Amino acid sequence: MGNLSCPLCKTEQGNTQDNIKSSLYLKAVLPSLVDLVQLDKPAKELIIPANEKILFSLRNGEKAFLKIQNGEITYSPKKIETPTIHILLMSPSHAVQVFEQGKLPFLLKGFTRISFLKKKFDALTKRLEYYLKETQNYTEEEKRIYAILQLKTALRSAEVLAEKEEVSKKILAGTPQGILRIGIESINFESYFGFIDGKWKYIDRLSGQTVSSILTLKDLKTTELLLTNKLDTFAGLGLGKIYISGIIPIIDNVGLVLGRIIQYIS
Amino acid sequence: MQVFNYSENQKWFERATRVIPCGVYGHFSPAPCVPTNAYPFFSTRADGCRFWDVDGNEFIDYMCAYGPMIMGYHNSVVDEAFINQLKQADANSIASTKMVELAEFLVDLIPVADWAFFAKNGADVTNYAVMIARAETGKKKIIAIKGGYHGTAPWMQGIGHPGVTEEDVANVIRIPWNDLKALEQALEENYGQVAGFISSPYHHPVFVDNEYPAEGYWDGVQKLLKKHGAVLICDDVRAGFRLHLGGSNEYFKFKPDLICFCKAIANGYPISALVGKEELKVSASKVFHTGSYWYSSAYMSAAIANLQELKRLNAPEYFEKLGNKFNEGLIKIAKDYGFNMKITGHPSMAYYRITDDPSLQLHQRWCAECTKRGAFFTSHHNWFLSMAHTEADIQKTWEICEEAFKALKSST
Numbered sequence: 001m002g003n004l005s006c007p008l009c010k011t012e013q014g015n016t017q018d019n020i021k022s023s024l025y026l027k028a029v030l031p032s033l034v035d036l037v038q039l040d041k042p043a044k045e046l047i048i049p050a051n052e053k054i055l056f057s058l059r060n061g062e063k064a065f066l067k068i069q070n071g072e073i074t075y076s077p078k079k080i081e082t083p084t085i086h087i088l089l090m091s092p093s094h095a096v097q098v099f100e101q102g103k104l105p106f107l108l109k110g111f112t113r114i115s116f117l118k119k120k121f122d123a124l125t126k127r128l129e130y131y132l133k134e135t136q137n138y139t140e141e142e143k144r145i146y147a148i149l150q151l152k153t154a155l156r157s158a159e160v161l162a163e164k165e166e167v168s169k170k171i172l173a174g175t176p177q178g179i180l181r182i183g184i185e186s187i188n189f190e191s192y193f194g195f196i197d198g199k200w201k202y203i204d205r206l207s208g209q210t211v212s213s214i215l216t217l218k219d220l221k222t223t224e225l226l227l228t229n230k231l232d233t234f235a236g237l238g239l240g241k242i243y244i245s246g247i248i249p250i251i252d253n254v255g256l257v258l259g260r261i262i263q264y265i266s
Numbered sequence: 267m268q269v270f271n272y273s274e275n276q277k278w279f280e281r282a283t284r285v286i287p288c289g290v291y292g293h294f295s296p297a298p299c300v301p302t303n304a305y306p307f308f309s310t311r312a313d314g315c316r317f318w319d320v321d322g323n324e325f326i327d328y329m330c331a332y333g334p335m336i337m338g339y340h341n342s343v344v345d346e347a348f349i350n351q352l353k354q355a356d357a358n359s360i361a362s363t364k365m366v367e368l369a370e371f372l373v374d375l376i377p378v379a380d381w382a383f384f385a386k387n388g389a390d391v392t393n394y395a396v397m398i399a400r401a402e403t404g405k406k407k408i409i410a411i412k413g414g415y416h417g418t419a420p421w422m423q424g425i426g427h428p429g430v431t432e433e434d435v436a437n438v439i440r441i442p443w444n445d446l447k448a449l450e451q452a453l454e455e456n457y458g459q460v461a462g463f464i465s466s467p468y469h470h471p472v473f474v475d476n477e478y479p480a481e482g483y484w485d486g487v488q489k490l491l492k493k494h495g496a497v498l499i500c501d502d503v504r505a506g507f508r509l510h511l512g513g514s515n516e517y518f519k520f521k522p523d524l525i526c527f528c529k530a531i532a533n534g535y536p537i538s539a540l541v542g543k544e545e546l547k548v549s550a551s552k553v554f555h556t557g558s559y560w561y562s563s564a565y566m567s568a569a570i571a572n573l574q575e576l577k578r579l580n581a582p583e584y585f586e587k588l589g590n591k592f593n594e595g596l597i598k599i600a601k602d603y604g605f606n607m608k609i610t611g612h613p614s615m616a617y618y619r620i621t622d623d624p625s626l627q628l629h630q631r632w633c634a635e636c637t638k639r640g641a642f643f644t645s646h647h648n649w650f651l652s653m654a655h656t657e658a659d660i661q662k663t664w665e666i667c668e669e670a671f672k673a674l675k676s677s678t
């Protein structure tokens with residue numbers, strides 16, 4: 001299986017660290033494959049003929065279910081159908097080894113599909129890695145995909161941290177409840193992160209809720225700098241590269257949580 | 267009414283970003299200015315209750331340097347005291363008698379004070395107060411209010427902020443304002459470990475309506491702290507000398523063990539003070555706390571002159587009168603345009619919020635429209651009045667406010 005993370009990833013000892021990391025892979029990185037095939041033509045072409053249902057399951061823990069059909073992928077955090085391939089991750093640290101170091105997972109089901117896993121799925125995850133890694137010499141279109149994928153993965157990761165990481169939990173416990181809209185103006189992209197049903201969550205599309213804070217990034221360059229932790233956001237505000245309004249503590253505190261992702265995956 | 271242009275401000279800001287983190291850092295940074303393009307960043311001149319930016323725009327200043335400016339910029343009495351002492355000596359190798367005179371002045375002025383200590387910034391003295399509480403009690407933990415601001419030392423910041431470790435905040439327990447039960451619970455749960463409780467005299471956080479102490483709150487606090495042998499620290503850095511010249515605790519009728527003063531003490535000249543009760547003087551003497559500029563005597567002279575002027579002019583009464591008048595007028599203008607303006611906190615440093623939009627965006631747009639027309643309002647921090655603000659300034663400000671409401675109406 002391709003290495004889903006970038007070479008900068010730090011693997012630290014400790015259960016909590018691995019616990020959070022494995023959740024990040026299962027709940028934030030794997031779902032990004034859904035976006036990848038929607039946005040990236042080469043990725044879509046890889047899976048056009050495929051018809052697979054892959055279940056990743058952490059022993060006694062979380063799951064990720066990917067359904068690959070008609071050139072599309074859908075994700076669920078639960079097993080919703082009988083899988084054609086079942087990948088067992090023995091422990092959070094095993095999951096981290098599988099995702100970060102390409103260690104072989106245990107295959108419970110799908111021995112006849114090994115070639116799909118080894119070729120197509122591996123290529124697909126490599127394609128995701130291409131975008132989630134540090135900026136390369138992307139084409140204009142790839143820059144757009146990079147920004148969207150990075151931002152969505154970051155927001156999904158923030159949801160994981162909100163649920164699992166002590167510091168993030170404390171930060172968000174002191175945050176006014178509401179919904180933050182994060183947008184990239186030059187490509188007309190918007191995504192959301194907010195407090196719904198008692199939890200801080202990544203929100204793909206709003207269903208009637210009102211936005212309480214707005215963070216707009218002017219262009220792809222600004223987004224890239226922000227996502228790679230290289231942006232002086234205060235300077236960016238004054239220079240008109242970032243625009244904020246509404247309940248600013250939500251933006252500040254979600255920003256603090258987003259800034260913590262790098263401690264786990266980058 | 268002319269709407270301001272900020273092209274020179276922008277040029278300077280760009281220049282600043284090349285050599286200064288944030289361009290402009292801290293509470294003067296662009297972050298509280300929403301939207302940033304409605305605000306100036308660099309000033310060239312200030313006088314009375316006005317300042318002028320690098321584009322030549324003139325503002326009636328309702329932030330008053332975020333509190334320090336209380337007599338008006340370039341107040342001749344305060345400036346003269348400063349300059350006269352500067353001519354004698356300022357930085358020196360031994361202390362000035364001005365330090366003794368200022369301490370005596372504060373001990374006379376502030377009923378709780380038996381002694382005074384001087385530093386530069388608010389955080390110098392909030393830090394010192396906490397160290398004294400720990401030295402006095404031999405205990406570690408400090409109880410503070412959620413949303414209460416005491417400066418930027420790591421223990422004063424929230425967990426997760428860059429540069430702050432979990433250990434830095436491990437001994438700080440945050441409880442809600444006006445919640446005696448929570449205080450009691452914190453004291454019980456940390457029995458024998460609490461050195462002190464630090465709080466502003468009334469709750470004046472950013473982004474939310476300010477709140478006065480509930481009936482019986484400070485009484486209850488004092489009783490609980492006494493029972494547990496914990497020190498009561500009043501952080502009067504922001505409100506000090508605005509509500510009452512003897513300390514805002516006199517206004518709310520309670521007696522802290524230590525009071526921190528800073529902002530309005532010397533009309534913008536950098537000096538802060540910690541005053542305390544006799545019982546804590548020995549512990550204060552044991553805590554080593556000092557700084558390169560903490561003995562500068564010209565600032566001490568400025569503080570004496572400033573406090574004398576505030577006393578002579580009965581500043582708190584002036585603020586109460588002018589502030590109430592301004593607020594009543596503003597509420598009415600807002601209402602005429604269909605908006606509800608909620609005003610909380612003391613009239614000398616009130617917090618303003620248009621309640622019609624809980625996301626605050628409407629309020630932010632209105633503050634921006636006012637600022638672009640010459641009334642410098644930020645949208646999430648309490649504003650301030652000074653002795654230099656007059657009825658004529660208030661009148662002019664109302665006109666600006668009205669224009670801004672018109673602009674809001676026409677854009678919605």
Ligand SMILES: Cc1ncc(COP(=O)(O)O)c(C=O)c1O
Nearest residue numbers: 387388389415416417501503504
């Ligand atoms: C209530 C309060 N305490 C402490 C401080 C910290 O003062 P300084 O910024 O001078 O260190 C401030 C500053 O705004 C304040 O408002």
